[in-house]
Amino acid sequence: MTRVVAQGTFDILHPGHLHYLEDAAAMGERLHVIVARSENVTHKEPPVLADRQRVEMVSALDPVDEAQLGHPEDIFVPIEEIDPDVIVLGHDQHHDEEAITDALATRGIDCEVRRASAREPRYDSELLSTGRIIDRIVDRRC
Ligand SMILES: Cc1cc2nc3c(=O)[nH]c(=O)nc-3n(C[C@H](O)[C@H](O)[C@H](O)COP(=O)(O)O)c2cc1C
Numbered sequence: 001m002t003r004v005v006a007q008g009t010f011d012i013l014h015p016g017h018l019h020y021l022e023d024a025a026a027m028g029e030r031l032h033v034i035v036a037r038s039e040n041v042t043h044k045e046p047p048v049l050a051d052r053q054r055v056e057m058v059s060a061l062d063p064v065d066e067a068q069l070g071h072p073e074d075i076f077v078p079i080e081e082i083d084p085d086v087i088v089l090g091h092d093q094h095h096d097e098e099a100i101t102d103a104l105a106t107r108g109i110d111c112e113v114r115r116a117s118a119r120e121p122r123y124d125s126e127l128l129s130t131g132r133i134i135d136r137i138v139d140r141r142c
């Protein structure tokens with residue numbers, strides 16, 4: 001079984017998330033998703049939804065075989081446990097492919113790092129960003 005890992009915050013699901021996970025699932029036979037802990041989401045506003053709620057919703061998506069909450073301190077602990085063949089970064093994720101490849105090599109993990117493609121909006125009002133969904137809620141309800 002070729003194991004693939006995808007990861008992200010996944011706060012308030014939208015079709016961009018689904019596209020990423022479908023893309024990642026197509027790169028192997030079993031898709032594991034690591035959901036970022038709120039305390040580790042420091043590069044943008046923290047998620048609105050609780051850690052466990054985000055894991056439950058991601059687990060329910062069709063391309064996903066297993067979703068789990070990430071490690072609090074060391075992002076490579078779940079990777080060592082899953083032992084994937086491929087790690088798929090999101091099209092806009094800030095992680096550096098080379099830095100991850102080097103860290104994997106240092107830990108003796110034999111795994112390829114790839115990037116998923118982006119999904120563009122297919123109709124006028126489609127929102128493919130959690131941040132933009134929150135902005136629209138604030139605009140319309142506050
Ligand atoms: C290979 C890899 C493993 C990760 N593992 C964890 C983890 O164990 N715990 C965690 O809180 N975040 C982990 N992260 C970070 C987040 O999943 C996520 O990449 C980061 O917060 C960016 O999220 P965004 O794409 O939703 O903005 C990992 C990221 C990568 C690239």
Ligand SMILES: Nc1ncnc2c1ncn2[C@@H]1O[C@H](COP(=O)(O)OP(=O)(O)OP(=O)(O)O)[C@@H](O)[C@H]1O
Binds near residue numbers: 019091128
């Ligand atoms: N439109 C999209 N097309 C493809 N992948 C996407 C799209 N939107 C999000 N993703 C991917 O889903 C994963 C999780 O994304 P994240 O939880 O940061 O959502 P987001 O909507 O991009 O959030 P924000 O709007 O707050 O930046 C990331 O790997 C990201 O690249």
